[in-house]
Amino acid sequence: MKKPYIAITFGDVSGVGPEIVLKTCLEKRVYDVCNPVVIGDKKVFERAVKDFNLELKVNVISKLNQGKYQLGTVDLIDLDNIDMNDFEYGKVSGQAGKAAYEYIEKAVDLYYNDELNAIATSPINKEALKKGGINFIGHTEILGSLTNVADPLTMFEVDNLRVFFLSRHVSLRKAIDMVKKDRLIDYIERSIIELKKLNVKGTLYVSGLNPHNGENGLFGDEEIKEIIPAIKHCQEEGLDVYGPIPGDSIFYKGFGEKCSGILSLYHDQGHIATKTYDFHRTISLTLGMPVLRTSVDHGTAFDIAGKNIADPISMIESVVLAAKYGEYSKHRN
Incomplete structure (x- = not known):
C-alpha cells in the first residue's frame, strides 16, 4: 500500500517549530x-x-516524487524566506510570521498541484502574523481562505474521543449567544459528514450548555429553545445524533463504542476535557476543507525556543494522525 504524503510546516521559526519538526523526523514510526x-x-x-545536536541530513526537493523518505534524511522544500541576520529565537518577528504563512500556502499548493494527502502544522504566532502583514488570526482562518471554505470545522482527537466545536475564539458571552437552532443543525450535519469521510462510525453526541x-x-x-429542537430536526432528517447530554458527563460517555464524536x-468545554x-x-484537526490538516495543540513556546528542551510528542502524534486519515483527500471538491 502506498504511503500518504504528509507536509509538515516549520511554523513560526522563532518558536519551537523547527525543533519539534526535526525531532519528529528522527522518529521511525513516522516513516x-x-x-x-x-x-x-x-x-x-x-x-x-x-x-539541537541532531543527526540529520537534508535533501532539498521541489516535487514530492523527488523525496528519499528515509529515516535520517529530511526531504525539505526550501522557501528560502528567512534572513538569518534578523533571526532570533523567542522573539516576535514579522519575517517569521510572514514565512509561517508562506509555508502553509505552499502546503496547500502541493495538495492542489501534486500528490499531497494531508498537512501537519507546527505553531504560529498571531502577533507575528500581524507584524508580517498577514491579516489572519490563525491556521483555521488561513486555510479557510486558501481553500475557499468560509467556516472550516475544528475537531480534537485524543485516544478514541473526537470533539467538534460549535464556536472557537470568541468570548464566553458571545459563544452562548451563538447556541442557536440553525447553527446547531448546520454543525450537526457537517460534523456527521466529516466523520463519514474519516470512516468513523457511531452516533454524534451533542452536549448541553447549562x-x-x-x-x-x-x-x-437554551436546551428547551435551541438545542433540543435542533437535535429533533436532525433526527427527523435521518441523522444519527443524540442529546443533549449534560456537560459534566458527556465526555466520559464519549469514549464509548457507540459514540462517533461529540459536538x-x-x-x-471541549478543550478542558x-x-x-x-x-x-490531544491533536487538532481542521476539517470541512478539501485537504485535511492536523496540528499540535500548543503554542510557539517562545520561552523555551532554542533551548533544546521542547517535547516533540504532540508533533509526532499529529503527523501519525494525518497519515491515519490520509485517505480523506480522496474526497476532493
Missing part, C-alpha cells in the same frame, strides 16, 4: 506510516541541526 516532507527554510534547518441541561428551564432555557458548544485526559496527545 513507517507516511512519506513526510518538511516545508521551511534550509538555513533554519542547518541552524536547528547544529543547535448545568444539568438547565433542569427544564431552572438554570437556563461541544464552546471552546473551553480533552487536554485533561492527555494534554500532549
Whole structure:
C-alpha cells in the first residue's frame, strides 16, 4: 500500500517549530506510516541541526516524487524566506510570521498541484502574523481562505474521543449567544459528514450548555429553545445524533463504542476535557476543507525556543494522525 504524503510546516521559526519538526523526523514510526516532507527554510534547518545536536541530513526537493523518505534524511522544500541576520529565537518577528504563512500556502499548493494527502502544522504566532502583514488570526482562518471554505470545522482527537466545536475564539458571552437552532443543525450535519469521510462510525453526541441541561428551564432555557429542537430536526432528517447530554458527563460517555464524536458548544468545554485526559496527545484537526490538516495543540513556546528542551510528542502524534486519515483527500471538491 502506498504511503500518504504528509507536509509538515516549520511554523513560526522563532518558536519551537523547527525543533519539534526535526525531532519528529528522527522518529521511525513516522516513516513507517507516511512519506513526510518538511516545508521551511534550509538555513533554519542547518541552524536547528547544529543547535539541537541532531543527526540529520537534508535533501532539498521541489516535487514530492523527488523525496528519499528515509529515516535520517529530511526531504525539505526550501522557501528560502528567512534572513538569518534578523533571526532570533523567542522573539516576535514579522519575517517569521510572514514565512509561517508562506509555508502553509505552499502546503496547500502541493495538495492542489501534486500528490499531497494531508498537512501537519507546527505553531504560529498571531502577533507575528500581524507584524508580517498577514491579516489572519490563525491556521483555521488561513486555510479557510486558501481553500475557499468560509467556516472550516475544528475537531480534537485524543485516544478514541473526537470533539467538534460549535464556536472557537470568541468570548464566553458571545459563544452562548451563538447556541442557536440553525447553527446547531448546520454543525450537526457537517460534523456527521466529516466523520463519514474519516470512516468513523457511531452516533454524534451533542452536549448541553447549562448545568444539568438547565433542569427544564431552572438554570437556563437554551436546551428547551435551541438545542433540543435542533437535535429533533436532525433526527427527523435521518441523522444519527443524540442529546443533549449534560456537560459534566458527556465526555466520559464519549469514549464509548457507540459514540462517533461529540459536538461541544464552546471552546473551553471541549478543550478542558480533552487536554485533561492527555494534554500532549490531544491533536487538532481542521476539517470541512478539501485537504485535511492536523496540528499540535500548543503554542510557539517562545520561552523555551532554542533551548533544546521542547517535547516533540504532540508533533509526532499529529503527523501519525494525518497519515491515519490520509485517505480523506480522496474526497476532493
